[in-house]
Amino acid sequence: MPKKLLCVLLALFCLYCSSCSKVSDLLDKAGAGDLKEKLDTAWSEVGKDAIDNLADSIWREYGFGRSLAWPDTGNGAFIPKLRGGVTEYSFWSDDGKCGCIYMSDVTKDEYDKYITNLKELGYGFSLTISVLDEVYVCDGLYIGLLREGKTLYICYGESVAELDDVYDAARSQNNK
Numbered sequence: 001m002p003k004k005l006l007c008v009l010l011a012l013f014c015l016y017c018s019s020c021s022k023v024s025d026l027l028d029k030a031g032a033g034d035l036k037e038k039l040d041t042a043w044s045e046v047g048k049d050a051i052d053n054l055a056d057s058i059w060r061e062y063g064f065g066r067s068l069a070w071p072d073t074g075n076g077a078f079i080p081k082l083r084g085g086v087t088e089y090s091f092w093s094d095d096g097k098c099g100c101i102y103m104s105d106v107t108k109d110e111y112d113k114y115i116t117n118l119k120e121l122g123y124g125f126s127l128t129i130s131v132l133d134e135v136y137v138c139d140g141l142y143i144g145l146l147r148e149g150k151t152l153y154i155c156y157g158e159s160v161a162e163l164d165d166v167y168d169a170a171r172s173q174n175n176k
Contacts, residue, residue, distance in 0.1 A: 085150075099156060100153060100156075100169065142163055153167055
C-alpha cells in the first residue's frame with residue numbers, strides 16, 4: 001500500500017506543479033516554457049491514463065469509490081473499462097470466453113464516449129442481428145451493448161449467439 005500511495009501522491013504533485021499558474025509563470029521566466037509544454041503534452045498523452053488505471057487498481061483492491069467489478073481474465077480483460085456509472089455486477093463463463101457487465105447510473109455522455117473509445121480501439125459496428133441494441137467486433141471479439149435509460153449491459157463473447165446467451169443470463173440475474 002505505501003508504494004501505491006506514494007506513486008499516487010507523486011503523480012498528483014507533478015500534475016499540480018505542471019498545472020499551477022505560479023509554477024507555470026516561474027518556468028516561463030526561467031526560460032523553460034517549453035518544459036511546461038512538454039509536461040502538459042506528457043500528461044495529456046500518458047499521465048491521465050496512468051492515473052486512471054492506478055485509481056482503478058486502488059478501487060478494486062481497497063474498495064474506495066465506485067464499484068469496479070470488471071473482468072480481469074479471459075476476453076473480459078480486453079473490454080475497455082467504462083469510467084462512469086456503477087458496476088452493479090459482472091459475470092463470465094468458466095473459460096473466460098464470454099460474459100456480461102451490468103451497470104447503472106451511466107449518462108448519455110459517458111455512453112457516447114465509450115462508443116468513441118471502442119471505435120478508436122478498432123472495434124467496428126456490426127450489422128448482425130442480436131437482442132442487444134448495438135454490436136461491435138474486433139479481431140473476433142464481439143461486444144454487445146444494450147442501454148435502458150441509465151442502465152447498460154455490456155456483453156462480450158466470440159459470437160453473437162454467446163452475446164445473446166450472456167445477456168439473457170444477465171437479465172435473469174437482474175430480475176432475481
